[in-house]
Amino acid sequence: MVDQSTRLTTREAAERLGVKPETVYAYVSRGLLTSRRATGGRGSTFDVKEVDALARRAARRPGDDAPGAGALGAIRTGITLIDKDRYYFRGVDATELAAHYGYEEIAEWLWTGAMRPGTRFTAPEQTLTAARRSVAALPSHSGPMDRLRVTAIAAAAADPLRFDLSPEAVLGSARSLIPALVDALPPAGRPHRGEEQGKAQREGQGEDRLAWRLWSRLTERAPDDASLRVLDAALALLIDHDLAASTLAVRVAASARAHPYAVVSAGLGALEGPLHGAASGLAHRFLAEVLERGGAAPVVADHLRTGRTVPGLGHRLYPGDDPRAQMLFRLLDTLPRAAPALAAARDVVETAARHTPLHANVDLALAVLSVSSAMPAEAGETVFAVARTAGWIAHALEEYAEPPLRMRPVGHYDGPKPPQPLP
Structure with a gap:
């Protein structure tokens, strides 16, 4: 029977x-x-x-x-392909794109399919004023991710057209939101205030690039062309990476037809998890300790003894080297002041990979940049969030073109079989 x-x-x-x-x-x-x-x-x-x-x-x-x-199970997308040890934006090698174009240019190309050299993103004054006021109202101990989330909300409130989900309107929102995320952050090392005095000077020197403005929010050190090149490349390389957790959250929100600011807010929420965007901060602190103690061996041993993994190593999607880390390490090699942190990172890889092959990932490369440039541990996460916003917008545009609410899974109920007595 x-x-x-x-x-x-x-x-x-x-x-x-x-x-x-x-x-x-x-x-x-x-x-x-x-x-x-x-x-x-x-x-x-x-x-x-x-x-x-x-x-x-x-x-x-x-x-x-x-x-x-x-x-x-699998979501069709024409944005990013990860294949073995390479990855591609719309079929073009992402590292090649980052070698020849800046972040803003690649973002615009990813959205529209048109490469416009010299593209610059600027936020409307109304958006920036609302964002700065909101950020200034946060407690003094608030971190960069708190400020980014608040900026996204303030920018949404300042945009009465945010519910227009036509491609043109969404792109207009994106071109103002991304610079607002950067420009609403307080300059490093001094109280947040308007920057009208320095704005004309920066634009006169061609320093209106997003990377330059972000640099001034991450460190008090004056930037040079080589350092800005590394930061701009990091932004470009991190624009998208297929359906990571934050990108999936973005597509779910877009499937429900949330406006682009809410979509980005969903991505920022998922990004803040310790297993996603915060990984670069762990690598920063680890690398700083290696430099302080003069070698990787004792720091690696302490981590393993307490059951912690060594941050900045390995990636589930790459059996070999992370191509993003490879490119950033090559660029960091041109910065004399990055030499100690770069040597420490290589020591970490050699020490941790004695028995099992391991490779540096992009989090370790970001840690070399942040440690060598006197940036805080949260700098890598900030770079990640700003960069990935462009990719989130690209995925939102794709999802808006799909049937609504398609991201609605059915739960497999495994609780008590009904009917149960009323408690």
């Missing part, structure tokens, strides 16, 4: 698979599921293990009915 407790009705099977009941029968006709008549001959039943196995398979096939649980 078949144990009916291990079998599902057609509707239960459909809910687990995230499809309509008719699609369940289509799966049966294609040999993907096996059905049996229910006791009493009413309807069909399905083996729960077989249904769950089908639910775990790869993304749903094009042509299946309304999206459900399987819709999150």
Whole structure:
């Protein structure tokens, strides 16, 4: 006798698979599921293990009915491809793009498909005033990520057209939001105040680039061309990296037709997790300790002894070198003051990889930049967040063109079987 407790009705099977009941029968006709008549001959039943196995398979096939649980298995995107030890923006090697163009130019190209050399992003005065006032109202101990999140909200409130989701309107919002995120941050080492006095001077010297303005928010040290080149390359390399956790959060928000500022807010929220954007801060503190103690061996040993992993090493998507780290290390090699931090990073890699092959990732490269430039530990996360905002906008534009609410998975309920008594 078949144990009916291990079998599902057609509707239960459909809910687990995230499809309509008719699609369940289509799966049966294609040999993907096996059905049996229910006791009493009413309807069909399905083996729960077989249904769950089908639910775990790869993304749903094009042509299946309304999206459900399987819709999150694989999301079609034309933005970023990660292939072995390289990655590509719209089919072009991302490191080659970063070698020839600046962050703002690549962002514009990623959004529109048109490369416009010399592109600069500026925020409207109304947006910037609202953002700076909001940031200034935060407690003194607030960190850069707090300021970025508040800036996104203030910029949204200042834009009455934020609910217009046409591509032109979304791009207009993006071109003002990204510079607002940077310009609303207080300059490093002194109280936040207006910058009208220095604005004309910067523009007269061609220093209106986003990288220059961000540099002044991260360190009191005066920038040179080589240092700004590293920072601009870091921004360009970090624009996107396929469907990372924050990008998935962005696409879910865009699927619900949230406006672009809310979409970016969703990305910033996910980015702040210790396993995502904050990883560069851990690498910064680790590298600083290596420099302080004169070598990687004792610091690596302390981390391993307390059950911690060595930050800045390895990446789940790259079996070998992280191409972003490779390029940044090459650029950092041209900075004389980065030599000690760069040597410490190489010592970390050599020490930690004695038994198991490990490679430096972009977080370690960001740590070399921040440590050698007297930036705070949070600098890498700030660079990451500003850079990734352009990628989030690109994914939002893609998602706005898809059917709404397609990012609605179906929960696989495994609680007490109803009906249960009223508590």
